[in-house]
C-alpha cells in the first residue's frame with residue numbers, strides 16, 4: 001500500500017476509535033494499536049502546553065518529531081487533543097532556536113562556549129550569593145525544579161527562588177491551605193464525568209482546557225443531562241455551551257459566593273450533618289493571617305446576613321433570581337456539583353478570599369467528596385502543580401509541602417539532604433513581584449537582588465506592570481540577567497547572558513498536572529546545536545561553584561550536592577558528555593520522592609511512571625507490591641490516609657481535629673476601579689491557539705496564522721461611541737502605560753459595555769505595560785483581570801493583518 | 802501534505818445536523834467516516850499543516866458542529882520538505898519571528 005494511503009487509513013482508524021469512545025463512553029470492542037506509519041517510532045509524552053496534561057504519542061523519524069497522535073491509553077484525554085496539542089511537535093522546529101550560549105557585548109550578542117558561560121554564572125553567584133535569585137516556572141520539569149530549589153536552598157542557604165506560577169495559581173494554594181491545611185484539589189477530572197452541574201467561576205475551559213471541556217460536552221452528546229453554568233465577566237466560547245451565563249461586575253464574585261452561602265443558611269438547606277461533623281468556621285484576624293481566627297456558626301451566619309439576593313444583585317449585577325437558582329442547586333442533596341476555576345479567581349487582589357469562598361460553598365452545602373461533588377481549581381501550566389506546588393520552588397517552601405519558616409521542616413530537609421544544621425534559611429525569599437522590584441531598584445536604594453537567572457519563562461512579557469518591575473533593571477548598572485530559553489524571547493533579548501535550552505522530548509522529563517497526576521517521558525530526539533537540559537545547566541553551575549570553593553556545594557560529609565554514582569563510581573554528570581550516562585531525572589526524582597510522604601503526597605518509584613500515563617498522588621504501595629493512586633482525597637472510600645471507618649477526614653486540618661474550615665470573607669472593593677479619567681475595565685487572558693506569551697505557539701506557523709496578533713475586544717456599543725470599527729487601531733492607556741492595538745468587535749469573546757479584553761500571547765504587543773501589580777495579601781499573586789483604562793481611536797490607521 | 806484525524810461532535814437537532822453533514826461532505830479536503838451517535842470521525846488533507854488549523858477554526862463556526870477534537874496529525878512530508886526549519890539552525894536573538 002502506498003505510504004500516503006497508510007497514513008490516511010491510520011488517521012481514519014484513530015478518529016473512528018475516538019468517535020466510538022466519545023459516543024459510547026468506552027473503548028470499542030477491539031482497541032487498535034498506534035497508527036502504522038512506516039518508519040516512525042512512537043513513544044508517550046505529556047503535551048508541552050497546558051495544565052490539562054493530555055498525553056500524546058510522539059512519532060519520530062530520522063531524529064525528528066514528524067507525527068503526533070492523541071494517546072488512547074491516557075485517561076485524561078482518551079486519545080483526543082486540542083489544536084495546540086496537535087501541533088506540539090512543531091514547537092521544536094521554529095527557525096530561530098537558540099543553539100549556542102550568547103553573551104551581551106553592548107547592543108549585540110556574541111557566541112561563547114559553555115565553559116565560559118558557566119564560569120560567568122558561577123562567578124556572579126560566588127561573589128554575591130545573597131544578591132542572586134532564580135526565577136523559574138510551572139513549565140520546569142519536576143527534576144529541573146528540584147535541582148534549582150536544591151541549588152538555592154540546600155546550597156546557597158538562601159530562599160531566593162520563585163516561579164512564574166506565583167502569577168497564576170498562588171491564590172489557589174493559599175485557598176487550599178486556609179481551608180484544608182494542605183494544598184491541591186481533593187477531587188480529579190473523574191468528577192467531570194459524574195457531575196450533574198458544572199459551574200465555571202471566571203473560567204473559559206472551552207479555550208484554555210479544551211480537551212477537559214470536551215469531556216463534558218461529549219457526555220451531553222450521549223444524552224446525559226449536565227447543567228453548565230458560566231459565572232464570568234465576559235461572554236466566551238465556554239458561555240456558548242452553557243445553559244446559564246451569569247455576568248458579574250469585575251471583582252464581585254465574592255458577593256455572589258456570599259449570596260449563595262447566605263441563602264443556604266437562611267433556608268436551612270445547608271448540609272447540617274456534614275458541617276457539624278467535618279467543618280469549623282473562620283474569618284479574618286487582625287492583623288490578617290492565612291489561618292485567621294475561629295468564629296462560631298452563629299457569628300458566621302450573622303456576618304452573612306447582609307448578603308441577601310437583592311443586595312448581591314446590587315453589588316454584582318447578577319440577578320437575585322440567578323443567585324437563588326445557584327442556592328437552589330447547592331441546596332439539593334440529589335445533585336452532584338463540580339466547580340472549576342483557574343485564572344479568574346486566582347488573578348485577583350482578593351484571590352485567597354474567593355478561593356476559600358468557593359470551597360466554603362461546597363463544604364457548607366456538603367457537595368464535597370463524592371465523585372462529581374468537588375471544588376477543583378485548574379492550572380494553566382503543565383507542571384504548576386508538579387514542580388511548583390509539590391516540589392516547592394517558591395520563596396517560602398521546601399519540597400513536599402514543607403515550609404522554611406518551620407524549624408522542624410528545615411531540620412527534615414537538612415537531614416534528607418545530609419546538610420549541616422542551620423544550612424537551610426528560615427527567612428522566606430522575595431515573592432515574584434518583590435523579587436523583580438528589587439532587581440529593578442538600584443542597590444543603594446534597597447534593590448538587593450543583583451543577578452537573576454530565568455529558566456523556562458518570559459517575565460519581560462508576563463510580569464504585570466513591566467515598565468516598573470522589569471524594564472528598569474535593564475538600565476541599572478550592576479544588574480545581570482541570565483536567561484535559559486529555547487527561543488530568543490523578549491526576556492532573552494533583554495538578557496546579559498543567554499543559555500540555549502533543550503525542550504520537551506529533547507530531554508527526559510516529568511510533570512504534574514491539575515489533578516495531582518505525575519507524568520513521565522524519555523528523551524526522543526536530540527536538541528539542536530549546543531542547546532542543553534535546564535537541569536544539567538543547574539548542576540553544572542553548582543559544580544563550578546564547588547570548584548570555586550563555595551562551602552554550600554558540599555554536604556556535611558564533603559560530597560558534592562548533586563553527586564551521583566553508578567556501581568560505586570561517581571558519574572561526572574556536570575560534564576554534558578556524561579549527562580546521559582545515567583538517568584539523572586530518575587536520580588533527582590527518587591531523592592525528591594523521600595520528601596513527599598511528610599504531607600501525604602506520596603509518589604511512587606520512577607519506574608511506575610514509566611509504565612503509566614501518569615498516577616495521581618498519594619500513590620501508596622499495596623501489600624502485593626503494586627502501587628495504587630488516589631482519585632478522591634479526604635474521602636474514606638478512596639483515600640488510604642483517612643482513618644479507618646471515617647467517611648471524611650481532613651487529616652491536615654489547621655485546627656488539628658480532622659475538620660475543614662469554612663471562611664467568611666466580606667466583599668471589599670478592588671484597588672483600582674474605572675472613573676471619569678480611565679472609564680473602562682481591562683481584563684487580560686489567553687486564546688485557544690496560543691500558549692502564554694506565545695514564544696512557542698507564535699513560532700508554529702499554523703497557529704500563528706490562525707491567530708496572528710493581539711487585539712482589543714470592545715463591546716459594540718462602546719465601539720460605536722468611540723467611532724471604532726474592527727481592525728481600527730486604538731490606544732489603550734492605564735496609569736502605568738499604554739499600547740496601540742487593533743480593535744475586534746463581536747469577535748470570539750464579547751465583553752459587556754465598559755469592559756475590554758486583551759490577550760497576552762503577542763510579544764510585540766505587550767499588554768503588561770498597562771496592567772496593575774497590586775496583589776493578594778496572602779498569596780502575593782497579582783491581578784491581571786482588572787484595572788482601569790481609557791480607550792481612544794488612534795490617529796494612525798494600519799489595518800489588522 | 803498534512804493528514805489529520807478529527808472527530809466532530811454534531812448538534813442534536815436533526816435539521817442542523819443535516820446542514821452540517823452536507824457542508825462537510827461538500828468540502829473536498831475532508832473524508833468522512835461512519836458516525837457513531839453524534840460523533841463523526843473524519844480525515845482532513847490539507848496542502849500545508851497551517852491550513853489544517855484554519856480548517857478547524859472554520860469547523861468550529863459551522864452551524865450544526867458543536868465541538869471539534871483532534872486525534873492525530875502527520876506532517877512528515879512537510880518536515881522532510883524542510884519546512885519548518887531544520888533543527889540545526891543557529892539561534893540569532895535579533896531574529897524576531899520564526
Ligand code: SF4
Pocket residue numbers: 047048049050051052053054077080081082083084085086208209210211212
Ligand atoms: S488541552 Fe492542553 S494539554 Fe491537552 S492537547 Fe490542548 S494544550 Fe495540550
